[in-house]
Amino acid sequence: EPEVTQTPSHQVTQMGQEVILRCVPISNHLYFYWYRQILGQKVEFLVSFYNNEISEKSEIFDDQFSVERPDGSNFTLKIRSTKLEDSAMYFCASNNGLGEKLFFGSGTQLSVL
């Protein structure tokens, strides 16, 4: 069964550094998403992306965050200057646009020191 893949599985960075989290969505999907889960809290929506532009974003997704689809297969989340509170599990998801079901990757655990 096709799946969403995310790399790396773990990322440790120093506060203030830039990080890029990478995702390969399911190949025929059109809608891409980033969610995150801070330890002990809910899975929260960050951003949705369609047709090479952001469709929606949450209040969390401020100017420090950006997303990009640099080629036909990858979808990236960049955090420009990481803060301690950015430490979380980041999930990428994709959807084929034909229904409500989102397929999630295994996540990248980001630790900001």
Add this chain to the structure above:
Amino acid sequence: DQQVKQNSPSLSVQEGRISILNCDYTNSMFDYFLWYKKYPAEGPTFLISISSIKDKNEDGRFTVFLNKSAKHLSLHIVPSQPGDSAVYFCAASQYSGAGSYQLTFGKGTKLSVIP
């Protein structure tokens, strides 16, 4: 802002018995409700969903019931198996236009099925 609430953080059930996981929501504009299962170190895996215009959807051992007047849904697993032990997330979906669905998640319920 708790639009989707799962009030039970954990649930233990004997193997072979029924597991009932509950979820409440506040936003009547949600158009789909979904259940995801999550194992440690993995992403959420889709389990079953229900449209807001239906009151029941069944898939094998899994049945979701929706009570719109009470803004409540539940997931029934019958019979429960040890492999069902995981965290179950209730999620509600709002169509954002042009095919995009945004999910709002509950905090999750950790189900333990005891052999």
